[in-house]
Amino acid sequence: MRYLKLFLLAWLAVFVQSSLSGLLSVWGLLPDFMAMIIGLTALTLGTGPGILTGVMAGFMADCYHPSTMGLFTLSGAVSGYWAGSLRERIYKDQLSSQLLTVGLLSLVRQLFEYWGRGGGGPGGYFSVLLRFGLGSALFTVLLGALLMPQMKHFLSRPGKTKLSLT
Amino acid sequence: MRLLNFRFLKKTDWASLGAAVILSATLMILPQGAKLWLGQKVVGTIFAPLEWPLSRARSLMASWKENAVLKDQLAKLNLEHAGLLEAARQNAGLRQALELKKLSSWNLVTAQIAGREPVLLSPDLLIDKGAGDSLEPGLVVLSTLGLVGLITSADKKQSTVQTVFSPDSRVSAIDLRSRVLGIFRTTAGMSCLFDRVPLRADVAPGDTLVSSGYGGVFPYGLMLGVVEKVGMDKRKLVLDVEVRPALDLNRINQVLVIRGGQDPALPLLTPVPVPDTSAVRAAKRKRSYQPQVIIRAPEFRIELPDTTPLQLEKSPQ
Structure with a gap:
């Protein structure tokens, strides 16, 4: 059941990212739902579930872009690991800490996407970062402030859910 | 089941x-075909149904937005279209008025209809030119459709025109074909009559009536209408001639006032043979019919002997 829950969250993140994020586009900036889900899972449940969610969501995202298959899986896994490793170093229950982590994750994922798709050198990355990356990360943080409390409630519901693996 | 047990993640995150x-x-080193196949299968299975x-x-939302935009455009285009139609109508009216001005030797003043008397039958017209434009009562008003009426009063900026449909209006008229004189009038604004026409006069449906000029008020040649029906009552001394008027007050928005100039000469009262009546056309056809004898060459071919070599032999001599 717990893995099904993680799978559903990953599936939902990819589906919303691929199908609905266009409706939320503001000045060409899109929110990063996958970063939101991976970050929240890793902070709430630990590094393992974070990596697992990252791998599942990344693999589903890779299926939309088969030519670069594996790239999003890798970025999801690294994001989950990194967010999970922060868990012991920050106030993980504070919403502001979670939002900051999610914003940084969004930037990391964009870094992977940029280099994985042959975007160019570091100069180009900083240009993309200034034009879209920071705005998208900020947008993700703002949207996360609304959605993440509900998602956290869903993840850590008492009863059958026993995901405290760490 | 042991493989699906993720408890080993407890020990080290590095392993995971x-x-x-x-x-x-x-996944990265998979062949491109396998990547494509895998991607299509996964997307087709878990994402395509939703x-x-x-x-x-x-698509519905896009159509809704597009519909709103198109409705806006349609409303604007409708307004623009109505404006263009109105401009075209004014243009046609002005062209006709210009032609009329060129053809006549009258001094004409163009005026717009500013209003109509709010009655159902034979309303008087208000025009936007008045005494300030040297208009005065008694001047004749016409339009591209024909005679309109007479100015009855003129203020500084507008004048009132009594139309030919007014029950008080009488116009001396003439049948263009037979030169029969009569009076064009209306019966309480309901129908138009060609009155005072003797019983034996030659008036037929389809004849054109114009003002005759003999009344001294309206000049000769202004269109009044077409004879529609001719009735004969032996107890009367005159014919009952119903006329379909040329003027339609609902179709004019511009008139011309004759402010002076040279009136045309009064018409002859003897019938002039019209060159293009049906009788003349029949006579022409009769004259032009002559039996023709067509002489045709025989259509079969006669083969002639080829004389070219003989001519070639003779030519050096």
Whole structure:
């Protein structure tokens, strides 16, 4: 059941990212739902579930872009690991800490996407970062402030859910 | 089931990260065809079922926005179209008025109809020119359709025109074909009559009536209407001639006032043979019919002997 829950969250993140994020586009900036889900899972449940969610969501995202298959899986896994490793170093229950982590994750994922798709050198990355990356990360943080409390409630519901693996 | 037990993640996160990296690397080194197949299978299985209704919803939303934009455009274009139609109508009216001005030797003043008397039958017209434009009562008003009426009063900026449909209006008229004189008038604004026409006069349906000029008020040649029906009552001394008027007050928005100039000469009262009546056309046809004898050459071919070599032999001599 717990893995099904993680799978559903990953599936939902990819589906919303691929199908609905266009409706939320503001000045060409899109929110990063996958970063939101991976970050929240890793902070709430630990590094393992974070990596697992990252791998599942990344693999589903890779299926939309088969030519670069594996790239999003890798970025999801690294994001989950990194967010999970922060868990012991920050106030993980504070919403502001979670939002900051999610914003940084969004930037990391964009870094992977940029280099994985042959975007160019570091100069180009900083240009993309200034034009879209920071705005998208900020947008993700703002949207996360609304959605993440509900998602956290869903993840850590008492009863059958026993995901405290760490 | 042991393989699906993720408890080993407790011990080290590095192991899980390593497994994920190996998985990613495996996916990366897959052949391109396998990547495509895998991508299509996964997307087609777990995402496509929800994608269809979502795309319908997106399309509906796009149509809704597009519909609003198109409605706006349609409203603007309708307004523009109405404006262009009105401009075309004014243009046609002005062209006709210009032609009329060129043809006549009158001094004409163009005026717009500013209003109509609010009555159902034979309303008087208000025009936007008045005494300030040297208009005065008694001047004749016409339009491209024919005679309109007479100015009865003139203020500084507008004048009132009594139309030919007024029950008080009488116009001396003439049948253009037979030169029969009569009076054009209306019966209480309901129908138009060609009155005072003797019983034996030659008036037929389809004849054109114009003002005769013999009344001294209206000049000769202004269109009044076409004879529609001729009735004969032996107890009367005159014919009952109903006329379909040329003027339609609902179709004019511009008139011309004759402010002076040279009136045309009064018409002859003897019938002039009209060159293009049906009798003349029949006579022409009769004259032009002559039996023709057509002499045709025989259509079969006669083969002649080829004399070219003989001529060639003779030519050096």
